[in-house]
Amino acid sequence: MSSLWLMFSAAFIAATLLPGGSEVLLVALINEAADSWLALVLAATIGNTLGSVTSYYLGSLGRFATTPEAMAKGRYRHSISLIQRYGYWSLLLAWMPLIGDLLCLLAGWMKLSVVKSTLMILIGKGIRYLLVAAIALHWL
Template sequence: MTTLWLMFSAAFLAATLLPGGSEVLLAALLNDDASIWVSLVVVATIGNTLGSITSYYLGSLGRFAKSPEDMATGKYQRSLRLIQRYGSWSLLLAWAPVIGDLLCLLAGWMKLPLIRSTIMIFIGKGIRYLLVAAAAMHWL
């Protein structure tokens, strides 16, 4: 049970404060006990998704600080265009380094539907953790 809480915490923090780390922990935990791979993948996916929803929420609060004109010019342009073009579907890339956190933040800023956004984030992150688990257990 401690292992699952450790995985959850690392995955949550990786999506909010600390870049990376949760994939390495998942691989290490699977190296110790591969029999709990399903539980580890599910817990990591849930933790990382909730961390991204925190970014979504912060983005919705940021709407008060940044106007649409401010967002349309500057470092957010590429991610903003991606979300404008694909909407919630772009959140399937929420797992991606650098751009993933920004996509979640902008999704909240743009007030994309929370439930659909959460589902897309969950699917993208779930696939990533499944691939990490498969690689760690030498299935790939």
């Protein structure tokens, strides 16, 4: 049970603006207890998703601190155009290093649907952790 909390916590922290190696931890924990791979994947997915939803809410609070014009002209313009073009579907990429955190922040800033955003984040992160687990278990 403690390994599940460890996995959840590491995945949560890795999804916020702090860097982390939750995939490495997942592989290590699967190597220790291969029979609990599904519980570990679920803990990682839920923790990482909740971390990204935290970023989403931080982004929604930032709406009042920065004008849309300043955001659209600054370094965020490419990510903003990605979200404007694909909407909440772009959040399937929330698992990607660097861009994922920014996409979640901007989704909140742009007031995308929290339910749809959370669902897309969950799906993208779940697929990533399933792939990591499959590699650790030598399924791929």
